[in-house]
Amino acid sequence: MAKVLRWGIISTGGIAQAFTKDLLVDPKTRDVHDVVHKVVAVGSRSTEKAQEFIAACAGGDQSVKAYGTYEEVYADPEVDAVYIGTPHTYHYTNALDAIRAKKHILLEKPATSNTAELRALLSAAKEHGVFFMEAMWTRFQPVSLAILEVLKKRELGAPVVVQADLSGDFDIHNLPKTHRILDPALGGGAILDLGPYPLVWAIMALYESPLNKLTPPSNISASIIKTPLTGVDANTSFTLSFSEIPAQAILSCNINVASSDPGVLIRCEKGVIRVATPIYCPMSFTVEYYGAGPGGTVVRTEERRFEYVGRGMHFEADEVARCIRDGKSESELWGHEKSLLEMRVFDEVRKQGGYVLPPGVEKVLE
Ligand SMILES: NC(=O)C1=CN([C@@H]2O[C@H](COP(=O)(O)OP(=O)(O)OC[C@H]3O[C@@H](n4cnc5c(N)ncnc54)[C@H](OP(=O)(O)O)[C@@H]3O)[C@@H](O)[C@H]2O)C=CC1
Ligand SMILES: O=C1OC[C@@H](O)[C@H](O)[C@H]1O
Helix, strand or coil, X not given: CXXXXXXXXXXXXXXXXXXXXXXXXXXXXXXXXXXXXXXXXXXXXXXHHHHHHHXXXXXXXXXXXXXXXXXXXXXXXXXXXXXXXXXXXXXXXXXXXXXXXXXXXXXXXXXXXXXXXXXXXXXXXXXXXXXXEECCHHHHCHHHHHHHHHHHHCCCCCEEEEEEEEECECCHHHCCCCCCCCCHHHCCCHHHHCCHHHHHHHHHHHHCCHHHCCCCCCEEEEEEEECCCCCCEEEEEEEEEECCCCEEEEEEEECECCCCCCCEEEEECCEEEEECCCCCCCCEEEEEEECCCCCCCEEEEEEEECCCCCCCCHHHHHHHHHHHHCCCCCCCCXXXXXXXXXXXXXXXXXXXXXCXXXXXXXXXXX
């Protein structure tokens, strides 16, 4: 019998719409038979928006409840788990309210504004006995799982350098300064919005490498260029050293560059993995194997392509359903420690780059 997970959706923005549409894709289309997702409630700051959302993203299903507050979703006994898709700096408060109502949590990236907020959420989740996961969807996609299998085989030798970038042209000069990508009160800028993706590739290829023995980076080095428009980070680069391997990640994110070249390169002793863009949901990758001796001559190339119905956010939802079914408090693939590592890196990047969020935005400070 498949486990049916009953979801409440918090907010009606762009990503909540994409997630909900994926949630309602028949799991059998991706060969999943043990879990099923049901949307039972949508919470918005406006009942009308919740109703429009249900019409657009849940096929107008009359049984889905439209609430004009988030609190009503938390209080609904038919909701098992909530998906929270509000702007970054609201994640802490929204998740805390849901945890206190004993709901399991899938919280959009970045988990919180800083490490202290995340620690507080994790301790609340523990106290109330609920599952908690950051919605790091890339970690659960078929491409990522297949790449980790390639690395595990060790035919490429040890990883040496990971280069990863995620950039987009948000047309910042024509964007209202209140847009979440520009507004510092909403955690605007590149690092908190785009940074999770270059970082997740470094975490998968280097932090998770058996050679690393789950050792945190020994060094984090960062540089930020802030836009004079609002002071948020527009161009950010950061490097992480994993001394146990030893290997390095060279990562970047920009909000005013149109392309996302070079995507992700995982450069190993005996070859390279080239991950297609967009790096948050790539559909293919190529592995180039080098011949014996120095010189990096490619002697064999393998390409893998993937296809599925939907955008790829349902894989993380399947993980949530399985973990809750099995009584787990966290995922083994994207557990609490990895979200904490992410927030520690972002705290350090913002510190070195001098990007301070406005007073009162961070609800918990170290
Ligand atoms: N996994 C992924 O691929 C992606 C993840 N994200 C993450 O999702 C989150 C939301 O991003 P996105 O959907 O693009 O944002 P949007 O601005 O499109 O939507 C955010 C929603 O949050 C609610 N909200 C609550 N408080 C506020 C507030 N003060 N200002 C604005 N909105 C508010 C609103 O819903 P309502 O009015 O119904 O309450 C709004 O529609 C971010 O943290 C981002 O990092 C974003 C894009 C892609
Ligand atoms: O998570 C995301 O992925 C895609 C980006 O365009 C978006 O801004 C970001 O939030």
